[in-house]
Amino acid sequence: MKTIEENGLVLIIYKDKKYLKRVESGKSFHGTGGIINFADLAGTAYGMRYGQYQLFEPTLEDIIMYGLRRETQIVFPKDGYYICFKLNLHCGSRLLEVGAGSGALTCMFSRMVGPEGKVVSFEKDERHYRNAKKNIQRFAEWNNVELHNGDVTGYEEGEFDAAFIDVREPWLLLEKVRDLVKGSGLLGTIVPTANQIADTLRGLQDGFGDIEVMELMLRKYKTVAERVRPEDRMVAHTGYLVFARTLE
Incomplete structure (x- = not known):
């Protein structure tokens, strides 16, 4: 039985x-x-009641949705966990992230690669970098994130198993990222508009194969037994996901 500790986190539901x-x-x-x-x-x-409240041990999803300080649009967990799956992340993986934003996906990557893995992340904007650093220090499960305030173009330490790009113009970084990822390595990126997909696909024509484009939809339902039906509101679009593998 896990107990609530002083200075620990608790999810409160009303x-x-x-x-x-x-x-x-x-x-x-x-x-x-x-x-x-x-x-x-x-x-x-x-897992107890306190008056009209329910108290639970928070999951990583709870931390990302209700704990992280956001200064940028984050990658939602519905996309984040699938990204981890498509990048084949596991304990010991080495991952390159370009565009840490607020650090939400970085924390997810940190958990997936485990204490023996490593996440090397870049964030150019200094304000976002400082916020991401604080979020990672507060919520990342393992001390396995190397966060840089700068541009990935000057980085030379390669042989990553996979890479993820979350910047406005990912196609400008594809050649550089490909050089840092091992052969048959996995690449993912997220973009908000369809025209950005087209530019990314053009950039993937040389040096990449097994290209996929997709959008994930999540629709929740009311949990009242007498009237089970879809929720009145949903997040209809978060981003388009593009995946590929490096190819000689």
Whole structure:
């Protein structure tokens, strides 16, 4: 039985609202369902009720959706986990990431490659870099992320198993990234518009094979037994995913 520890994280749910909070001594949570005194939680088990609230151990998805400070549009978990699958990430993988943004996908990559793997990530914007660094330090499960504030074009240490590009013009970096990924290595990128897909496909014509383009849709349903039906709202579009493999 895992218990809530002081300074640990807890997911608080009240009806359809979710909050990720750190259990700090002398502090409390004030919400529509009442007040939670954090001093009452230390040492109690996750998966309990506290008045009108439900308290759970947070997952990585909870951390990304409710904990990370966002200064950029993040890659949503519905896309992120599939990206990890398509890049064949596992314990010990070496991954190159270009465009850390707020660090949400970086944290996912960190978990997937495990303590024996490594994520080398680049973020050019200094403000985004500082925010991503804080998010990674707070929430990454392993100390396996090497975050750079700069451009990947000057980086020369290659032989990555896979790479992921999340910048406005990924086609400009394809040749450089290909040189850093091993033969038959995996490449992924995400772009928000269809014309960016076309430019990326042109860039993939030389040096890449097994090219795929896709969009993932996720539709949630109401969980009321008497009226099961789709939710009234959904995130209809997050981004287009493009995958390929390096080819001599």
